[in-house]
């Protein structure tokens with residue numbers, strides 16, 4: 707049994723999900739709401755706010771919520787209150803001085819206009835400010851997450867409304883793009899595995915997650931381990947991290963080692979138990 711488990715972990719080792727920040731941040735709570743900004747408009751992409759809202763449920767239920775080894779559950783929560791600068795603002799991380807300077811140069815006389823809106827959970831809006839996207843071909847971005855210590859407290863996803871690239875996709879692909887950006891919002895970076903939703907290029911006809919996405923989310927939001935340490939949540943963390951880009955604070959190898967150790971311990975105990983039983987019957 708332990709050799710089987712070892713083989714499973716080595717198979718998983720071939721993949722390489724990454725994290726969206728240097729310290730492996732995840733949302734503190736395992737229940738996170740996903741909203742559409744109530745006042746957002748997407749005239750270039752010709753999408754109504756109701757169209758956008760209807761994509762959230764499939765983006766969370768067809769991709770991120772069904773993972774049995776992840777404790778995270780995303781809730782399609784409808785509309786949030788409108789944030790005034792979310793449709794046109796150049797939105798910068800509060801610690802990104804370069805971005806704030808650019809926002810000022812671009813015409814925002816008050817640097818606060820360029821700051822990420824104070825949000826909790828995840829908010830999605832259209833935005834027509836090209837400075838947020840670095841090009842018309844970029845379909846959407848998740849601007850840097852807001853943190854409290856090592857936990858994510860909020861994330862904003864912007865759909866690029868400076869061009870109609872997003873609007874020209876099929877509805878299924880639009881949902882795939884939103885699901886990909888939600889992946890960033892909950893803490894995942896890009897994967898080099900072409901089967902992953904978090905693959906960095908296109909999300910053409912993605913209808914489900916790849917194993918790499920499953921491993922990454924299970925690492926960030928592990929299921930609680932039961933008394934025997936045999937939870938699938940622990941096993942699901944065998945994948946590796948691209949340490950060059952995003953060194954994790956808690957290497958999955960540690961969890962892998964603990965799981966193996968527990969299996970070896972249990973199999974030894976079982977062997978001893980069998981031997982004792984054999985003695986008592988002879």
Ligand SMILES: [Zn+2]
Pocket residue numbers: 886890896906
């Ligand atoms: Zn991406």
